[in-house]
Each structure stands twice: as C-alpha cells, then as structure tokens.
Amino acid sequence: MNSRSSMKKSVFALVGAAALVLPLAACSAGDGGDGGTTISFLTQNSDQNIASAEALIAAFEAENPDISVNLETQPAGTEGDNLMKTKLSTDEMDDVFYYNSGSLLQALNPDQYLVNLSDEAWVADLTDDMKTVVSTENGLYGAPFGTSQAGAVLYNKPIYEQLGLSVPTSWSEFAANNDAISAAGIPAIIQTYGDTWTSQLFVLGDFGNVLAQDPDWAEKYTAGERKYADEPGLQAFDNQEEAGKAGWFNPNFASALYDDGVRMVATGEGAQxxxxxxxxxxxxxxxADNVDDVGVFAFPAQDAADTKLTVWLPNAMYIPKTTEGAELEASKKFIAFANSAEGCEIQTSVLSVSGPFATSACSLPDDVPALVQDLQVYFDEGNTNPALEFLSPIKGPNLENITVEVGSGIRSAADGAALYDDDVKKQAQQLGLDGW
Known part of the structure; x- marks a missing residue:
C-alpha cells in the first residue's frame, strides 16, 4: 500500500547562483572546483524528504570537506517511477538516488543498472528482511534510510488493563478478547470504511502469517500458482467476514474516517x-497525552506459531552503474555515512519514527512511543515478514472496495477472495507476467 506515501521540492538556489560567478573552466563533472569531488543526490520532493536530505548532506560535507553533494528532487508516484526508469535507461541518473525497496526496485532491473554493494561493511548490519527487498540473486543494491512500519493491530492499553486482557497470539485468543471488550460496551475493532484504503489491513496485515505457512507463496503468486481463494490466503478474508458478522466493529464503521480511528484508539473510544x-x-x-496508551500486536494467525508481524520496509539509497571513479567512491562514502552513528542521529531527529530501523547500526531513541517499542520486540525475536508488495509487483486496484464489501457483510469472504483473484489477473496480464 508500500500503504505508501507520496513524497515535495528543493533545489539549492545558492549552488546555482554561485555557479554563475565561477569561470566555466574552473569545474568539470565530478570536480568540486577546489580539487574535491562533487556528486548529486536525487530524492522525492516531499517536505520531509527534502529536510532529511539537506540535514544528511550538511553533516556529510562537514565530515568530508573534499566532497560536495548537490541535491536534486523529482515527484514520487507513477510519474517518479517513470522518470527513474528513463534516467537509468538513458544513462542520466544522479550519482546516488533514493527510491523504493521491494518489487518497485525490481522493476528498475537492478542487475543491469545498479552498483552491487554486497561487499560494503554496513551490509552486515541489515536485517534479513531488508536484505531480501534490496537484493536479487546476483547482488545487494541498496542501503535503508528511514524506519520501517507494520500493518498490525493498534490497541488501547488502559482498556486491556481494565478488562484484564493479554495480547493475543492466535485468532481464537483475539476472538475471545473481542467478545470480552464488546460485552463491556466498547467497540472491539475499529473500522473506518469512509476511507476505503483502511479496510485492506485485514488482508495486507495478515500476509506475514501467510508467508509463515507457505514461504514460497509470494513467488508462486507472482507466477500465477497461488490464489487468495485458497488457503492460506483465504484466511484473512474469512477473518474479516467473521469480525463483521460478530458485531465487533464500531457502529459507524461504514462512514468513519482514518482520523476517527486514530482518535478512537488513542482516547479509548474503541479498543483496537x-x-x-x-x-x-x-x-x-x-x-500527545495518550501516545503511550497505544500499543500494537501482529495480526494473530489461526495457529500462534504462524503469527508474524507484516512489515513495510523503508526506502533505500542506490548507486547507478554510470557513477564511476572518484564519484563512485564518494557515493559509497555518502551511503555509508547515512548508515553510520551520525547518519542514524539525523534519521531519528528529522524523520518520523514509525517503527524499528532495518539496520542494527541505528537504535531507537529512549523516548519513542510505546507502540514503537512493542514493534521492536518482534524485530528482535525475528518474528517479521515483509509485506507482499515488497515481494511481488501484483496488487489489484480494487482490493479496498472488495474488503469493504466483505467487512460490511455485502459479499462473502470466498466471493471476495475470488473476485480479487480476477482483479489481480488483469493487472498481472498488463504487466506481461508469465503464468497468467
């Protein structure tokens, strides 16, 4: 949904202005003008991306006075994806660029266009999930910048304490908690179908559990050999149907918005x-007064042994093969700096910390919300799996409408899953994938 933020603009005007007063012969490509090296860094044009890039560049240049980094920006989304592919195919990509990990990275054909960074020292610090989503069989190409997040169940801790409930690890335990919460007159599960995208979490957030039961599911799904109409993919649709029929949702679930859901779980108007x-x-x-009243747990699988946290990994920094010589060495230094203690400090101070880091080089600050601390436990125990969108390019556009229908009792889980398989088939054919 790589749930999947759009990212807005900055150019160093002073750099451009300064260039006007320098003799043209004073600098050549890769020459900072004083014998140093100049590289360019491309990121998406959101305010947060720009702020973090500017902070990273300033700290890096202070520590590496012989290297200058020029910041370039471009849109995110489909427009940005197309620009990335064009720049790589025409040998016009910046020396370092920031982009998605997972299936969108694979669409860039990293083996052909990107520098293999497998031998860099920081690779040893990456989590296994992060290595998976920036690699092919032939190499590892990216270094994370930013924190991960998860598709999971936020819960109100005071309600759990009041009712003497424990965090569930299986679906039966979750169902028992929901019954107890409903009996106390509190909406057990908050749903906000007024913002239809939020209805997908029952399915998207359960994928870590699917992978726990069938480690090849994503690969076989991409090849057209796995379907949501079959187990274990069907289970998430069944769970959403059961939750709606059991009356666990807030009465206004059909019209409530994401902002309502955030408020309800934070203030205790709803439990989960x-x-x-x-x-x-x-x-x-x-x-702010309620931030530590909210905890989080993974979507419970039917069997507690299969319960895994479904994780959305951070974007990463990459180097195209067109970056060579002194610029290549400077670019590698820049990426290594982003994953050093100094780079980690910039990430925690400028970026929103919505989950653990995907590298042991960075540690969470002591004052992060309780929710983030809860997530770290799953990472420490190795109980995580990447979200499907990081492992497969296939995601049908109508999932959010289908899950609204399933959760609302308009369509059965079996019919919803079969309809989604049809939706996915159309997209897979458009992508030209084999097996569809």
Whole structure:
C-alpha cells in the first residue's frame, strides 16, 4: 500500500547562483572546483524528504570537506517511477538516488543498472528482511534510510488493563478478547470504511502469517500458482467476514474516517484498530497525552506459531552503474555515512519514527512511543515478514472496495477472495507476467 506515501521540492538556489560567478573552466563533472569531488543526490520532493536530505548532506560535507553533494528532487508516484526508469535507461541518473525497496526496485532491473554493494561493511548490519527487498540473486543494491512500519493491530492499553486482557497470539485468543471488550460496551475493532484504503489491513496485515505457512507463496503468486481463494490466503478474508458478522466493529464503521480511528484508539473510544503503524505520528501530534496508551500486536494467525508481524520496509539509497571513479567512491562514502552513528542521529531527529530501523547500526531513541517499542520486540525475536508488495509487483486496484464489501457483510469472504483473484489477473496480464 508500500500503504505508501507520496513524497515535495528543493533545489539549492545558492549552488546555482554561485555557479554563475565561477569561470566555466574552473569545474568539470565530478570536480568540486577546489580539487574535491562533487556528486548529486536525487530524492522525492516531499517536505520531509527534502529536510532529511539537506540535514544528511550538511553533516556529510562537514565530515568530508573534499566532497560536495548537490541535491536534486523529482515527484514520487507513477510519474517518479517513470522518470527513474528513463534516467537509468538513458544513462542520466544522479550519482546516488533514493527510491523504493521491494518489487518497485525490481522493476528498475537492478542487475543491469545498479552498483552491487554486497561487499560494503554496513551490509552486515541489515536485517534479513531488508536484505531480501534490496537484493536479487546476483547482488545487494541498496542501503535503508528511514524506519520501517507494520500493518498490525493498534490497541488501547488502559482498556486491556481494565478488562484484564493479554495480547493475543492466535485468532481464537483475539476472538475471545473481542467478545470480552464488546460485552463491556466498547467497540472491539475499529473500522473506518469512509476511507476505503483502511479496510485492506485485514488482508495486507495478515500476509506475514501467510508467508509463515507457505514461504514460497509470494513467488508462486507472482507466477500465477497461488490464489487468495485458497488457503492460506483465504484466511484473512474469512477473518474479516467473521469480525463483521460478530458485531465487533464500531457502529459507524461504514462512514468513519482514518482520523476517527486514530482518535478512537488513542482516547479509548474503541479498543483496537487494524492499521499501519505510521498512525503513531498522528497520535503523537494530535493526542500527545495518550501516545503511550497505544500499543500494537501482529495480526494473530489461526495457529500462534504462524503469527508474524507484516512489515513495510523503508526506502533505500542506490548507486547507478554510470557513477564511476572518484564519484563512485564518494557515493559509497555518502551511503555509508547515512548508515553510520551520525547518519542514524539525523534519521531519528528529522524523520518520523514509525517503527524499528532495518539496520542494527541505528537504535531507537529512549523516548519513542510505546507502540514503537512493542514493534521492536518482534524485530528482535525475528518474528517479521515483509509485506507482499515488497515481494511481488501484483496488487489489484480494487482490493479496498472488495474488503469493504466483505467487512460490511455485502459479499462473502470466498466471493471476495475470488473476485480479487480476477482483479489481480488483469493487472498481472498488463504487466506481461508469465503464468497468467
């Protein structure tokens, strides 16, 4: 949904202005003008991306006075994806660029266009999930910048304490908690179908459990050999149907919005909200007094042994093969700096911390919300799996409408899963994938 933020603009005007007063012969490509090296760094044009890039560049240049870094920006989304592919195919890509990990990275054909960074020292610090989503069989190409987030169940800790409940690890335990919460007159599960994208979490957030039961599921799904109409993929649709029929949802679930869901779980108007953990930023901003009242747990699988946290990994920094010589060495230094203690400090001070880091080089600050601390336990124990969108390019556009229908009792789980398989088939054919 790589749930999946759009990212807005900055150019160093002073750099351009300064260039006008320098003799043209004073600098050549890669020459900072004083015998140093100049590289360019491309990122998406969101305010947060720009702020973090500017902070990273300033700190790096202070520590490496012989290297200058020029910041370039471009849109995110489909427009940005197309620009990335064009720049790589025409040998016009910047020396370092920031982009998605996972299936969108694979669409860039990294083996052909990117520098293999497998031998860099920081690689040893990456989590296994992060290595998976920036690699092919032939190499590892990216270094994370930013924190991860998860598709999971946010819960109100005071309600759990009041009712003497424990965090569930299986679906039966979750169902028992929901019954107890409903009996106390509190909406057990918050749903916000007024923002239809939020309805997908029952399915998207359960994928870590699917992978636990069938480690080849994503690969076989991409090849057209796995379907949501079959187990274990069907289970998430069944769970959403069961939750709706059991009356566990808030009465206004059909019209409630994401902002309502955030408020309800933070203030205790509802007990649990299946959502992306990036919601912690909104809780911290709008309900600061309640931020530590919210915890999080993974979507429970039917069998507790299969319960895994479904993780959305951070974007990463890459180097195209067109970067060579002194610029290549400077670019590698820049990426290594981003994953050093100094780079980690910039990430925690400028970026929103919505989950753990994907590298042991960075540690969470002591004052992160309780929710983020809860997530770290799953990472420490190795109980995580990447979200499907990081492992497969296939995601049908109508999932959010189908899950609204399943959760609302308009369509059965079996029919919803079969309809989604049809939706996915159309997209897979458009992508030209084999087996469809």
């Amino acid at each position: 909200y299946p959502i992306l953990t990036g919601a912690v930023s909104a809780i911290a901003q709008n309900y």
